[in-house]
Amino acid sequence: xxxxxxxxxxxxxxxxxxxxxxxxxxxxxxxxxxxxxxxxxxxxxxxxxxxxxxxxxxxxxxxxxxxxxxxxxxxxxxxxxxxxxxxxxxxxxxxxxxxxxxxxxxxxxxxxxxxxxxxxxxxxxxxxxxxxxxxxxxxxxxxxxxxxxxxxxxxxxxxxxxxxxxxxxxxxxxxxxxxxxxxxxxxxxxxxxxxxxxxxxxxxxxxxxxxxxxxxxxxxxxxxxxxxxxxxxxxxxxxxxxxxxxxxxxxxxxxxxxxxxxxxxxxxxxxxxxxxxxxxxxxxxxxxxxxxxxxxxxxxxxxxxxxxxxxxxxxxxxxxxxxxxxxxxxxxxxxxxxxxxxxxxxxxxxxxxxxxxxxxxxxxxxxxxxxxxxxxxxxxxxxxxxxxxxxxxxxxxxxxxxxxxxxxxxxxxxxxxxxxxxxxxxxxxxxxxxxxxxxxxxxxxxxxxxxxxxxxxxxxxxxxxxxxxxxxxxxxxxxxxxxx
Amino acid sequence: xxxxxxxxxxxxxxxxxxxxxxxxxxxxxxxxxxxxxxxxxxxxxxxxxxxxxxxxxxxxxxxxxxxxxxxxxxxxxxxxxxxxxxxxxxxxxxxxxxxxxxxxxxxxxxxxxxxxxxxxxxxxxxxxxxxxxxxxxxxxxxxxxxxxxxxxxxxxxxxxxxxxxxxxxxxxxxxxxxxxxxxxxxxxxxxxxxxxxxxxxxxxxxxxxxxxxxxxxxxxxxxxxxxxxxxxxxxxxxxxxxxxxxxxxxxxxxxxxxxxxxxxxxxxxxxxxxxxxxxxxxxxxxxxxxxxxxxxxxxxxxxxxxxxxxxxxxxxxxxxxxxxxxxxxxxxxxxxxxxxxxxxxxxxxxxxxxxxxxxxxxxxxxxxxxxxxxxxxxxxxxxxxxxxxxxxxxxxxxxxxxxxxxxxxxxxxxxxxxxxxxxxxxxxxxxxxxxxxxxxxxxxxxxxxxxxxxxxxxxxxxxxxxxxxxxxxxxxxxxxxxxx
Numbered sequence: 001x002x003x004x005x006x007x008x009x010x011x012x013x014x015x016x017x018x019x020x021x022x023x024x025x026x027x028x029x030x031x032x033x034x035x036x037x038x039x040x041x042x043x044x045x046x047x048x049x050x051x052x053x054x055x056x057x058x059x060x061x062x063x064x065x066x067x068x069x070x071x072x073x074x075x076x077x078x079x080x081x082x083x084x085x086x087x088x089x090x091x092x093x094x095x096x097x098x099x100x101x102x103x104x105x106x107x108x109x110x111x112x113x114x115x116x117x118x119x120x121x122x123x124x125x126x127x128x129x130x131x132x133x134x135x136x137x138x139x140x141x142x143x144x145x146x147x148x149x150x151x152x153x154x155x156x157x158x159x160x161x162x163x164x165x166x167x168x169x170x171x172x173x174x175x176x177x178x179x180x181x182x183x184x185x186x187x188x189x190x191x192x193x194x195x196x197x198x199x200x201x202x203x204x205x206x207x208x209x210x211x212x213x214x215x216x217x218x219x220x221x222x223x224x225x226x227x228x229x230x231x232x233x234x235x236x237x238x239x240x241x242x243x244x245x246x247x248x249x250x251x252x253x254x255x256x257x258x259x260x261x262x263x264x265x266x267x268x269x270x271x272x273x274x275x276x277x278x279x280x281x282x283x284x285x286x287x288x289x290x291x292x293x294x295x296x297x298x299x300x301x302x303x304x305x306x307x308x309x310x311x312x313x314x315x316x317x318x319x320x321x322x323x324x325x326x327x328x329x330x331x332x333x334x335x336x337x338x339x340x341x342x343x344x345x346x347x348x349x350x351x352x353x354x355x356x357x358x359x360x361x362x363x364x365x366x367x368x369x370x371x372x373x374x375x376x377x378x379x380x381x382x383x384x385x386x387x388x389x390x391x392x393x394x395x396x397x398x399x400x401x402x403x404x405x406x407x408x409x410x411x412x413x414x415x416x417x418x419x420x421x422x423x424x425x426x427x428x429x430x431x432x433x434x435x436x437x438x439x440x441x442x443x444x445x446x447x448x449x450x451x452x453x454x455x456x457x458x459x460x461x462x463x464x465x466x467x468x469x470x471x472x473x474x475x476x477x478x479x480x481x482x483x484x
Numbered sequence: 485x486x487x488x489x490x491x492x493x494x495x496x497x498x499x500x501x502x503x504x505x506x507x508x509x510x511x512x513x514x515x516x517x518x519x520x521x522x523x524x525x526x527x528x529x530x531x532x533x534x535x536x537x538x539x540x541x542x543x544x545x546x547x548x549x550x551x552x553x554x555x556x557x558x559x560x561x562x563x564x565x566x567x568x569x570x571x572x573x574x575x576x577x578x579x580x581x582x583x584x585x586x587x588x589x590x591x592x593x594x595x596x597x598x599x600x601x602x603x604x605x606x607x608x609x610x611x612x613x614x615x616x617x618x619x620x621x622x623x624x625x626x627x628x629x630x631x632x633x634x635x636x637x638x639x640x641x642x643x644x645x646x647x648x649x650x651x652x653x654x655x656x657x658x659x660x661x662x663x664x665x666x667x668x669x670x671x672x673x674x675x676x677x678x679x680x681x682x683x684x685x686x687x688x689x690x691x692x693x694x695x696x697x698x699x700x701x702x703x704x705x706x707x708x709x710x711x712x713x714x715x716x717x718x719x720x721x722x723x724x725x726x727x728x729x730x731x732x733x734x735x736x737x738x739x740x741x742x743x744x745x746x747x748x749x750x751x752x753x754x755x756x757x758x759x760x761x762x763x764x765x766x767x768x769x770x771x772x773x774x775x776x777x778x779x780x781x782x783x784x785x786x787x788x789x790x791x792x793x794x795x796x797x798x799x800x801x802x803x804x805x806x807x808x809x810x811x812x813x814x815x816x817x818x819x820x821x822x823x824x825x826x827x828x829x830x831x832x833x834x835x836x837x838x839x840x841x842x843x844x845x846x847x848x849x850x851x852x853x854x855x856x857x858x859x860x861x862x863x864x865x866x867x868x869x870x871x872x873x874x875x876x877x878x879x880x881x882x883x884x885x886x887x888x889x890x891x892x893x894x895x896x897x898x899x900x901x902x903x904x905x906x907x908x909x910x911x912x913x914x915x916x917x918x919x920x921x922x923x924x925x926x927x928x929x930x931x932x933x934x935x936x937x938x939x940x941x942x943x944x945x946x947x948x949x950x951x952x953x954x955x956x957x958x959x960x961x962x963x964x965x966x967x968x
Binding site for chain 2: 141
């Protein structure tokens with residue numbers, strides 16, 4: 001197994017000088033992954049690879065303390081830095097079953113991305129294997145999915161790498177045994193209470209026994225074929241997007257009428273993308289609504305109210321907008337109209353406010369106490385507000401700034417991963433000349449908020465955890481409020 | 485159900501003046517389908533739709549005689565023509581399990597296509613429903629498939645229409661009850677001995693109970709989304725094919741070296757198509773070999789022998805050829821080099837031979853007795869021979885001709901359906917100017933054989949059934965033998 005990883009897989013996933021954050025739960029998969037990456041790092045120091053281990057303590061289970069110990073001991077003996085997070089299960093108490101699992105999963109990814117940002121890591125490595133791939137594909141198939149969903153887990157996407165994705169659980173157990181690696185067994189994984197657990201523990205073994213003993217391999221291959229297709233289709237859609245996009249007022253997004261002549265594969269993706277920009281839903285638009293809109297054939301006058309979305313077709317094209325008008329100015333994007341805005345780089349410290357001279361804007365980073373003591377702290381004409389996790393800000397203290405864009409800026413979205421700021425601006429059709437006039441809040445090149453445009457999935461405040469409020473207040477009329 | 489069919493579905497599938505061959509087994513699905521089409525036909529005579537019923541008597545089961553009766557009685561009372569075929573189960577005795585089912589299925593499609601050809605039908609209607617769709621998609625998923633396979637059954641492809649594809653079995657039973665339609669139950673469908681039966685009888689109900697009660701609907705939607713993608717990808721591949729195709733010698737097919745710069749979705753399809761043209765396999769090339777070739781990155785000098793296929797990369801591009809050289813002339817395509825070959829239209833009658841003046845070619849249609857009485861009947865330098873089903877020829881007696889191509893010519897391939905002759909020539913990269921010089925054997929515009937180029941899936945002789953031999957013999961040197 002290590003031999004195949006060393007020669008065929010890792011060279012393609014891990015470039016020289018990579019600093020890899022390895023997510024280690026303490027189970028066999030992630031212990032094996034950490035060990036493999038550690039061997040790979042030490043085997044040839046000329047590669048100049050370094051590791052950081054990150055672990056999430058799931059208070060929900062009693063074995064959690066043992067797992068933390070296991071991971072910390074390993075990291076210590078290897079002299080690799082190790083970060084521990086505690087998942088606030090109480091905060092997610094309302095969510096049950098699958099949605100709890102999903103919430104916990106999304107929470108972990110957000111923490112890892114924050115860790116990467118703080119540690120300056122280039123990659124995040126997770127221990128997904130072929131069984132996870134098969135489970136994911138079947139899970140999506142059973143819930144209904146198109147090519148994108150059935151494409152399964154990517155072995156490498158954005159900065160996340162999954163070196164074990166083509167190996168089976170049996171391969172991993174064998175590796176642990178060979179290398180005498182200790183590991184913990186997460187008992188909750190063995191209980192068929194969650195849908196995904198049932199797929200793994202009951203459905204896959206049944207299908208292997210009754211239909212195809214090589215089911216996991218077959219699903220893994222199917223995933224790869226569909227990733228090829230999906231990647232190409234998305235690329236073709238992007239080209240078409242630039243041809244058909246219309247920027248509307250009031251946060252509405254339009255596509256030129258000729259879009260209805262596009263083949264269904266492209267048209268359906270364009271409609272989903274446009275809807276997604278307005279309703280902020282990951283899928284954008286379900287199958288039923290996509291087919292409904294396609295059946296309209298683009299006839300001017302057609303309109304339909306969908307959940308969270310209002311769609312209408314005019315002579316110019318098809319328009320997606322929010323069903324209710326949002327309040328006048330709140331959350332409008334802030335565009336600096338002074339000269340040389342690129343000099344702007346204002347450090348933000350909790351509890352203070354900064355006037356940005358020449359911009360007529362004041363930026364404040366307020367605590368809950370600040371907000372509680374003044375009713376007007378967050379509420380004024382044209383104010384833009386984002387709520388951040390105070391803990392995260394505390395860890396990045398000193399690196400949070402209000403500035404304009406720089407080369408290499410990126411922003412992370414839940415379920416999407418990192419996007420370059422360039423891409424975000426492109427998709428919002430903001431002319432290149434205007435882009436450097438947008439204010440943004442960032443830590444390093446990790447952008448957390450572009451007021452009025454979009455918000456990163458990182459540094460989000462969780463229920464019942466300390467919050468910090470970033471407020472941007474207009475002081476004069478000397479700036480523009482644009483709507484996406 | 486009829487209302488939705490009448491307003492939403494049938495107008496899109498059945499044009500005016502359609503002559504529809506309905507495949508009726510006597511089971512509830514096909515009895516309902518026949519009844520629905522008959523109602524639709526009678527409801528508005530202005531549509532000028534007509535029906536022909538075709539039924540296959542599967543001698544294998546004892547209920548078969550009752551089924552024939554049921555279908556014949558219905559056809560009689562509706563005054564609709566009805567054709568009965570007898571499936572020679574003995575001839576397929578060697579095949580067992582799934583392969584027997586598949587052989588029977590392919591046999592049925594071939595007979596139906598022949599019926600359509602003889603009756604002048606424009607469409608074939610089959611009674612596939614949502615359960616069949618779900619079963620097909622799961623069957624392909626479990627065996628391993630890409631987008632094309634997971635796209636499932638098409639509601640309309642070539643001349644085959646499937647009006648019931650979005651209705652459940654329960655909808656169909658309800659329709660039969662409502663309309664008091666008699667039907668037979670095929671007991672062999674209820675036995676979980678075949679994989680497909682097990683999927684239908686065991687897997688789908690389990691998945692519906694434990695994972696998603698709307699599984700069939702969800703799989704039906706998935707199929708539609710993937711058909712959109714596959715149709716677009718094939719269209720993009722066709723465009724690329726014309727850019728990269730290289731015609732080789734000795735039946736080899738090549739693609740220019742730059743093809744390796746194409747995205748994986750397109751490159752993999754081009755490689756499969758090229759392989760398919762050489763090895764005549766439906767898939768062309770499996771996943772393992774596709775990835776192997778892609779991993780070569782097109783480096784000249786690379787070569788590999790695959791099953792039934794030899795692949796090599798030269799400075800010019802990548803070449804697919806048969807591993808062994810075929811015999812010198814046999815089966816070479818026959819190209820007329822006389823003037824005005826389009827006047828050619830020679831009726832073929834069993835037991836006779838025709839000299840084609842000016843072409844230096846003799847065309848003979850021989851019986852088994854003719855062949856048995858002369859050892860040299862099929863065997864001579866440059867002879868091209870095709871074996872036809874004598875029964876089929878008997879039914880088309882008088883309409884079989886040797887001629888050159890005409891507008892509207894088409895040829896039917898097993899597992900593919902009809903292709904226009906134009907497309908066949910295009911794919912073989914035969915210059916437009918040369919196409920009308922190719923000899924072919926046809927019945928109406930249904931081409932059965934293009935000597936040396938390809939053979940239709942129709943009119944194939946079955947084991948233990950009477951055969952007819954079509955032989956084309958060169959009389960002089962006055963024609964060219966080309967190889968594809």
